[in-house]
Amino acid sequence: MRRFGLLAAATLALLGTAANAxxxxxxxxxxxxxxxxxxxxxxxxxxxxxxxxxxxxxxxxxxxxxxxxxxxxxxxxxGLIDLHVHLTGDPGGDYRNEAVDPDEWGVVVGVKNAALTLRAGFTTVREAGSGQYSAYALRRGTANGFIEGPRIVAAGPALSIIGGHGDVTGFREDVHDVLDQGYTCTGPVECAEKVRKASRAGADVIKITATGGVLSQQARGLEGHFTSAELQSIADTAHALGLKVMAHAHGAGGIAASAAAGIDSIEHGTFADEAALKVMKAKGTYLVPTLMAFEGIRERLGKGIYTPTVEDKVRMTLNDAGKAVTRAKALGVPVAFGTDAGVFEHGRNGQEFALLVKYGLTPAEALASATSVAARLLSMENEIGRxxxxxxxxxxxxxxxxxxxxxxxxxxxxxxxxxxxxx
The missing domain is CATH 2.30.40.10 (Urease, subunit C, domain 1)
Structure with a gap:
């Protein structure tokens, strides 16, 4: 009798749930x-x-x-998927604000930008680098419906080399020490430790800066930063934890080394040549080209917004922006949609589609890059994208x-x- 009563109660509970749906x-x-x-x-x-x-x-x-x-x-x-956004930032800000604004301000900015992003049709985003907990707070807020915004897959702070893109640069050393979030690493053992630290903090994906970057104050070019052993350690440790790795990478050597190590996606990929793309093809690595980022920096070039260090690096990239998409398609490398929103104004994400078509994708391929292809990269193809x-x-x-x-x-x-x- 007791078992019958339990079954009856369970059945009534299910019926009640269906009735309230x-x-x-x-x-x-x-x-x-x-x-x-x-x-x-x-x-x-x-x-x-x-x-x-x-x-x-x-x-x-x-x-x-x-x-x-x-x-x-x-x-x-x-719903559309943008695999590379920075919700907690807006374009054109002074890098020195990093020493002034608290992380909480990033959440306030992120609430504004999450709503703009959703209204632009992007129902899922991958947050590609933020303060320690700001993106995680936004992730929870949109999931619970407390704030208006997309589903957020969050990386948190990026892993970088000391003094490289992603590390705090441009300040006095004592200021660097205060602002350091603790995600730089040297050597395979320390890099594995930092992946585990990011996982413990709540990262959905591991973000690394595999090469120099355009908008940071480090002036060491745009080639590779991590050693091959460090990249391998990062990829192996993340994968063992069930996490994928996204690598900011501009230079061809850094792209090839990242792909060879098993990094899951190359972000930007500006100077990806045939040799690098062949490694990506062999390893199943995705290209996330973020073409709108280059539009954003082009619009601000020469207006006193960027420091001379940054302007020099901007000029290194603009003539090559988009060429990797054409090469990737020819070689069968999957192209997934990402914009780097935050380098340009949030809400303009949809303008990336026309740029993808400009560089060789068909309209259907461009749409797939932001739906079914992006969902596969996130391992969410049974949840979103169709x-x-x-x-x-x-x-x-x-x-x-x-x-x-x-x-x-x-x-x-x-x-x-x-x-x-x-x-």
């Missing part, structure tokens, strides 16, 4: 369920709580109590057909993330 029906004139497939005609999408539960042609009658969203003739498609039963209810609507004109993605009319309709 929220149902939403979305009508759209055109639906792109997967960027690799043709669009469907007028359709109805059924969402139960935060999950897509059905896709049906035409308009079906809503059940009692269901919420109905009528998008008219708009195109419904999966419209299908069982997937998270992350969807957007635009006017026009992005499979023929990607600029349609620069103006998003409606957004749903995790089954919640954005304001």
């Amino acid at each position: 929220k149902t939403t029906l979305v009508y759209a004139g055109r639906v792109i369920t997967d960027a690799t497939k043709p669009a469907q005609g007028p359709s109805t999408i059924t969402i139960t709580d935060d999950r897509i539960t059905a896709i049906a042609p035409g308009r079906i009658d809503p059940p009692a109590g269901a919420e109905v969203v009528d998008l008219g003739d708009k195109t419904l498609l999966p 419209i299908a039963p069982g997937m998270s209810a992350d969807m957007i609507a635009v006017s026009g057909d992005p499979l023929s004109d990607v600029r349609a993605l620069e103006s998003v009319d409606w957004v749903m993330v995790r089954g919640r309709i954005a304001d």
Whole structure:
């Protein structure tokens, strides 16, 4: 009798949960369920709580109590994914603010930028470097629905070499000591330790600065920083913990060394030549080209925003920006969508699509880079990146057909993330 009573109670609890579930029906004139497939005609999408539960042609009658969203003739498609953003920062700030602004200010800025990013149609982002806990606070806030924003996959502080891109540079040594967040490393053992430290702190992904960078005050060029042994230690330790590694990398040598070590994605990849890309192809490494970052720095060049050190490095990159995308496509290296938002204004992320097409991707490939391809890089292909039963209810609507004109993605009319309709 006791077992029967427990079963009955469990059944009643399940029925109660089903009865309390929220149902939403979305009508759209055109639906792109997967960027690799043709669009469907007028359709109805059924969402139960935060999950897509059905896709049906035409308009079906809503059940009692269901919420109905009528998008008219708009195109419904999966929510977009930006694999490289910095929500806690805005473009053009003085690097010396690092010694003035507290990490808490980064959360305030991040709340603003998370909302802008979501309204631009990006329902998932990978936060590619922030203060120790600021991105983690934003991640929790958007997940709980306390603040408006996308799903956040957060790296936290990047691992770097001492004095390299990602380390604190440009100040007196005693100021460096105060600002140091403790993520520089020398040698394979210490680099493994810092990966474990990042994991313990809450990182979803490990970010490293494998080469010099454009916007930091270090003036050592844009080639490799870590040794091959250090890169191997970082990759092996992260993978053993179930974490992927994303590597900021501009120079060809640093790109090839990172890919050879098993790093999962190359961010920027500015000077990736055929030899480096062949290593990436052999190892299954993704390219995240962040072309909008170069637009952002181009717009600010020569205006007194950047220091002379930075301006010299900017000029090193602009003539090569985008060429790696063309080479990567020719060699079959997967190209995934990322923008480096924060180097330019948040909310302009969608302008990356036209740049990807400019350098050789088709509109469908560009859309896939920000949906199904990006989801695979995140190992979230069964959660996001497509419209299908069982997937998270992350969807957007635009006017026009992005499979023929990607600029349609620069103006998003409606957004749903995790089954919640954005304001």
